[in-house]
Amino acid sequence: MIRGTYAATAGMITMLTRAQQISNNIANVNTVGYREDQLRVTAFPELLMNRLFSERGQPNIGGLVNGTVTESTWVRFAQAPLRATDNPLDMAIQGTGMFAVQTTQGVRYTRDGGFRRDGQNQLVTTRGDLVLDANLQPVTLPVGLTAIRANGEILVDDQLVGQVGLFDFAEPQQLVKMGNTQFEDQRGLAQPVVSTGTTVRQGYLEQSNVDPARAMSDLMVAQRQYEASARMVQLQDEMTQRAANDIGRI
Amino acid sequence: MPISQIVRSAVSGMLSHKLQLDTIANNLANANTTGFKTAKVHFQDVLYQNATYATNVDDVQLGAGVRPSAITPAYTQGALEQTDLPTDVAIYGDGFFRVRSADGTAAFTRNGSFHLDIVGGQRVLVNGDGLVVLGADNGPLVVGSDLSAQSLAILSNGDVQATRFDEATARDVVTTVGQISLARFVNPEGLERIGQTLARATGTSGAPEVGVPGTTAGFGQLVGGTLEKSNVNVADEMTNMVQAQRAYSLSVQALRTLDEMIGLANNLRRG
Numbered sequence: 001m002i003r004g005t006y007a008a009t010a011g012m013i014t015m016l017t018r019a020q021q022i023s024n025n026i027a028n029v030n031t032v033g034y035r036e037d038q039l040r041v042t043a044f045p046e047l048l049m050n051r052l053f054s055e056r057g058q059p060n061i062g063g064l065v066n067g068t069v070t071e072s073t074w075v076r077f078a079q080a081p082l083r084a085t086d087n088p089l090d091m092a093i094q095g096t097g098m099f100a101v102q103t104t105q106g107v108r109y110t111r112d113g114g115f116r117r118d119g120q121n122q123l124v125t126t127r128g129d130l131v132l133d134a135n136l137q138p139v140t141l142p143v144g145l146t147a148i149r150a151n152g153e154i155l156v157d158d159q160l161v162g163q164v165g166l167f168d169f170a171e172p173q174q175l176v177k178m179g180n181t182q183f184e185d186q187r188g189l190a191q192p193v194v195s196t197g198t199t200v201r202q203g204y205l206e207q208s209n210v211d212p213a214r215a216m217s218d219l220m221v222a223q224r225q226y227e228a229s230a231r232m233v234q235l236q237d238e239m240t241q242r243a244a245n246d247i248g249r250i
Numbered sequence: 251m252p253i254s255q256i257v258r259s260a261v262s263g264m265l266s267h268k269l270q271l272d273t274i275a276n277n278l279a280n281a282n283t284t285g286f287k288t289a290k291v292h293f294q295d296v297l298y299q300n301a302t303y304a305t306n307v308d309d310v311q312l313g314a315g316v317r318p319s320a321i322t323p324a325y326t327q328g329a330l331e332q333t334d335l336p337t338d339v340a341i342y343g344d345g346f347f348r349v350r351s352a353d354g355t356a357a358f359t360r361n362g363s364f365h366l367d368i369v370g371g372q373r374v375l376v377n378g379d380g381l382v383v384l385g386a387d388n389g390p391l392v393v394g395s396d397l398s399a400q401s402l403a404i405l406s407n408g409d410v411q412a413t414r415f416d417e418a419t420a421r422d423v424v425t426t427v428g429q430i431s432l433a434r435f436v437n438p439e440g441l442e443r444i445g446q447t448l449a450r451a452t453g454t455s456g457a458p459e460v461g462v463p464g465t466t467a468g469f470g471q472l473v474g475g476t477l478e479k480s481n482v483n484v485a486d487e488m489t490n491m492v493q494a495q496r497a498y499s500l501s502v503q504a505l506r507t508l509d510e511m512i513g514l515a516n517n518l519r520r521g
Contacts, residue, residue, distance in 0.1 A: 012515065015511075016256065016511060016515075017310075017312065019504075019507060019508055019511060020256055020259060020312055020508070021312060021313070022504065023257075023259040023260040023263070023315075023501070023504035023505070023507075023508060024259035024295075024312065024313035024314070024315055026259075026260070026263060026497075026500045026501055026503075026504045027259045027260060027262050027263030027266070027313075027315040027316040027501055027504075028263075028293070028295050028313070028315075028316045029263075029497045029500060030266075030267065030270070030293055030316075030493065030494070030497050031293040031294060031295055031316055032292060032293065034293075034295055037311070037313060039310075070310050071309070071310075072309030072310055073309065073310050073311050073312070085290075085324075086324045086326045086481075087322075087324060112294070114292050114320075114322075116322070116437055116439050116440075117436050117437040118436070118437055118440070118454060118456075119436055119437060119440065119453055119454055119455060119456035119457075120436075120456075121436055121456075126292045126294075126319045126320040126322065127294070127319055127320075128454070143434070143436055143468060144468060176298075176311065177295070177298045177311055177313065178297070178298065179294070179295055179296050179297035179298060179313075179314075180294045180295070180319065181294045181295050212496070212497075212500055215500070216500065216503065219503075219504060219507050220507075223507050223510065223511055226511050226514070227511075227514060230514050230515065230518060233518055234518060237518075237519070
């Protein structure tokens with residue numbers, strides 16, 4: 001019975017984690033380039049159960065799982081819709097690639113293409129991190145009429161001045177979210193390569209790929225599953241109470 | 251995990267979208283302000299933390315919500331509106347007028363609603379708040395007391411010309427009083443907005459580059475007798491407002507749901 005309480009409690013903890021994750025997704029419904037988080041839930045390791053007090057030894061009567069546990073989070077990298085802006089340095093990615101930016105903590109990757117020039121004519125993010133080219137060098141662009149080609153080449157007054165780097169990953173799920181809509185290849189397992197099939201659109205920003213309707217229904221499901229688990233905890237508690245107080249009281 | 255942490259994402263969503271609503275409200279309020287530039291809020295997600303009760307701790311990351319990373323004005327061209335006042339002037343293209351702010355430093359504006367006023371004993375061109383408009387020589391544009399505002403004309407290269415009827419020759423005599431110069435920035439989005447449609451240079455914006463309107467490469471030209479309206483697109487702002495409002499109520503709903511779940515955990519024992 002105690003075992004049952006733990007199983008139900010594990011269900012509550014898992015569903016509270018899921019609800020927190022969904023509320024983070026919902027908060028980022030208008031965050032440019034945000035990628036939705038998902039939860040991978042798994043069962044506790046199965047225990048083989050043996051019947052006690054049998055004439056034929058202790059025969060195996062099947063497995064028992066003691067509830068669920070959150071195994072890992074994963075990121076849904078699906079494309080989000082583009083939205084037109086007035087800024088000629090805004091770039092939206094169509095395809096699987098990511099921009100590389102230089103932060104004080106090293107190179108990070110992002111889908112947020114809300115860029116601008118800084119005081120030194122370098123292409124930077126809204127936070128001021130340098131946007132990098134395919135060789136991980138900063139992109140410098142003089143003031144002038146800016147045009148950006150689909151492959152990321154930047155032309156100022158019809159002169160090619162640089163190209164923003166676009167990177168694909170062999171193992172994108174190895175990327176770790178660092179906040180600021182940035183990802184880091186923390187364990188060196190994501191294997192970035194220069195992307196060939198990704199295109200860039202000038203004057204657009206890629207929106208968040210959170211679908212509010214689905215997020216709300218997922219949240220309701222998590223809440224109900226949480227309630228069901230809570231009810232199970234109460235039932236187990238009542239049963240324990242019976243066992244402790246009522247049995248043998250005649 | 252403490253309760254304040256559990257509801258943090260939902261609360262951050264509410265606060266961030268409240269800021270977006272405030273920004274949109276300000277844009278809409280200034281839809282008819284001369285030289286006003288619409289602003290946009292840019293969001294980013296907040297640092298992720300690892301959940302501590304998982305089997306594989308490194309792989310379970312929970313986000314802490316959203317925060318505004320920047321409020322950026324869009325320095326796109328606003329529509330020009332003819333006023334026929336000779337001291338009204340609009341910039342068509344890149345650049346800012348330079349005015350001398352109260353502390354003596356240069357401030358920058360797209361608002362060219364100028365008039366004549368007496369400053370320091372001289373009759374000079376000032377903006378709507380009485381700040382002296384700076385000419386090419388970094389000094390004020392002095393207009394003689396015998397010249398009426400109606401006799402002035404501002405040319406596309408910034409030359410301020412006065413036309414005077416010369417009694418002796420019975421002819422109009424045109425004299426150039428001064429020249430309005432413009433400033434331009436590497437990154438105008440980095441300018442610090444200080445109100446009254448004025449902005450100040452910062453390290454992010456870069457130092458101002460001063461040039462002759464319509465002549466120096468990259469500088470816009472001046473159009474006399476017109477004003478630049480705001481570049482606020484009301485339809486766009488209304489769409490953004492609906493979106494921000496929905497996002498706000500979604501976060502409220504998420505907060506309510508989390509609250510109910512925590513409440514349930516609190517009342518477990520009572521049945």
